[in-house]
Structure formats: structure tokens, C-alpha cells
Amino acid sequence: MEEVNPLAIKEENIEKASKALKAMGHPLRLKILCVLGDSELPVMDIVSKVGTTQSNISQHIDILREKEIITSRREGSKILCRVRDPQILNLLEAMQGPVNQIV
Known part of the structure; x- marks a missing residue:
């Protein structure tokens, strides 16, 4: 019986994973994703939890949205963001x- 490699990734997912890892490579974008977790938050909540300017957060949210890592929607005057996948x-x-659990 052939042994299955748990790290084997389907070819179609490799590009998606690579794109996600590149986008998450910036510390501020990684922090935004950690703050979002599995919830949907308004941009201003993200700003207060991450601790930088609204302009800076918006720029990084735009990059994450462009890379299809997060999605956002407007609700009244608020922009709500959530992790897409x-x-x-x-x-x-x-x-x-x-680290010892990963290796």
C-alpha cells in the first residue's frame, strides 16, 4: 500500500497557497488576519486592535482583498472585512x- 504524504498539495492549490503566503508575509497583514480570525469586523475595529492608522490598515486590506485572502462588504457607513477561506x-x-509540532 502506497504511503500518503500529508504535505502533498494538489497542483491547483499550490498557486493559491503561494499567493496567500506572499500576501501574509508582511507583519501588519499577518496581524490583520489574526485580528479577524473567523469573525467579520469593521475596518475601524481592526485599526484599534492592530494599532496603526486607518489609512495604513486600508492599504493592507486592499492588498489582502486583491490577493483574495479577505472579502469585504459595506453595511451603512461601515466596511466589514472577513477572511475569505x-x-x-x-x-x-x-x-x-x-515549532516541534510543525516539524
């Missing part, structure tokens, strides 16, 4: 685990 949350969770 639950697999991104799984990746964030794995990255925060102890």
Missing part, C-alpha cells in the same frame, strides 16, 4: 503552534 485560518493556527 477557512483554510487560511487553519494555516494561521498551524503557524502559531509550537
Whole structure:
């Protein structure tokens, strides 16, 4: 019986994973994703939790949206953001685990 490699990724997911990792490579964008988690938050809540300017957060949200990492919608005067794909949350969770569990 052939042994299955748990790290084997389907070819179609490699490009998606690479694009996500590049977008998440900036510390501020990674922090935005961690703040969002599995919730949907208004931009101003993200600003207060991350601790930088609204303009700076908006620029990074635009990059994450462009890379299809997050999605946003308008509700009245608020822009609400959320992580688009639950697999991104799984990746964030794995990255925060102890190194010896990853290796």
C-alpha cells in the first residue's frame, strides 16, 4: 500500500497557497488576519486592535482583498472585512503552534 504524504498539495492549490503566503508575509497583514480570525469586523475595529492608522490598515486590506485572502462588504457607513477561506485560518493556527509540532 502506497504511503500518503500529508504535505502533498494538489497542483491547483499550490498557486493559491503561494499567493496567500506572499500576501501574509508582511507583519501588519499577518496581524490583520489574526485580528479577524473567523469573525467579520469593521475596518475601524481592526485599526484599534492592530494599532496603526486607518489609512495604513486600508492599504493592507486592499492588498489582502486583491490577493483574495479577505472579502469585504459595506453595511451603512461601515466596511466589514472577513477572511475569505477557512483554510487560511487553519494555516494561521498551524503557524502559531509550537515549532516541534510543525516539524
